Amino acid sequence: AIDIAKLRDQTGYITIDAGYKNTGATKSAITFLDGEEGILNYRGYSIEELAEKSSFLEVAYLLIYGELPTEEQYSTFQHEITTHTLVNEDMRKIFEGFPVNAHPMGVLSSLVSAMSAFYPETVDLDSPETTELHIIRLLSKLPTIATWSYKKSQGHPVNYPNNDLDYCSNFLNMMFSLPVEKYKVDPVVSAALNKLLILHADHEQNCSTSTVRLVGSSHANIYSSISSGISALWGPLHGGANQEVIEMLEAIKNDGGDVQKYVDMAKDKSSGFRLFGFGHRVYKNFDPRARIIKKAADDVLSKLGISDPVLEIAQKLEKAALEDEYFVSRKLYPNVDFYSGIIYRALGIPTNMFTVMFAIGRLPGWIAQWKEMRANKEPIGRPRQVYVGAPKRAYVERSER
């Protein structure tokens, strides 16, 4: 047992809060989240309204600069972003060294980190122009880099950006155009992508965002900070869950479609299996993004005329879990990632690119949070611990151990 009095003597009053479940690391004016009521607002605007009415770039502007842009601000922002979409050709040489089966998240975090070497100007918050340029570069180049890894996995040449297209259409064009066949961007597909990116754009102090803030708190450059966020997002308990969800649904389908078997397995702690796409650290009644996305998945599949057996499995699984005492008592509901993979599949995006899509969506949030942390002159992040290891002991020579 831990001797609390002794620990206080040794360490002072240190609060242990594993996973920071109840520790606020900062004050933030960006995103409001009420997990009990299922409310998510960016800068005061509800996620429902933004997903319905806004464009992803507009939401990015809102998150980063605090207000929705005027027509003029929007067109300047859009213009800046479209004119920075090309990536330095020397970065292609780094990219070409990756194996063909490299996971696109590994490629993405490495190349974003490499941007710090290509654009070494330090961020000086007293020189807003430099900071702005870094922000614009990140927003404009991330989709270009993301499509490279997909193209490589297909053995196809990469596509250059087309500055006549909007953000989402440009991404789709770079993904799917072939030298022999130009891709025609379907407005239904582009609108669905726009909505998904908005839903993922920020989510207060989640694992990847806290990582971006923590790395940035040492005044590390913005590219290194965002690259760390991408790495944190990759984990299956965070952004990697969207890939795991589809792989799990496919496995259930290939195993005869018995969803109850998998629900039972998830309830058995010794199995080590969790139902991916269920549960959330903060939402304990429902995830408002999951509601929007579920409807969007139905709309996209019906508009594109796709009937996806994996969707049927998803619906059955959701029903079985929501009727099960284990999931009900622990308030485990489908989260945003339960349905996002189904839409991405319908848009033709391969499973191993799902977390990359999440990263593209989350980028404005990471940038906004990084900027806020620096602007508030927050101190370096440095949690404490309670030491529970060996007491002081004498060194024993190797020959005598």
Ligand code: ACO
């Ligand atoms: N399947 C089965 N049991 C689960 C699941 C699940 N998906 N999620 C949580 N539980 C159980 C836990 O075993 C625990 O049970 P216990 O009280 O008997 O010990 C209880 O529910 C509480 O779970 P915790 O792990 O303590 O909750 P925490 O807040 O730490 O974790 C998390 C949240 C990581 C999201 C978790 O629910 C999970 O692993 N879900 C699956 C992965 C996933 O979908 N991640 C995406 C999150 S959303 C996002 O990043 C955008």
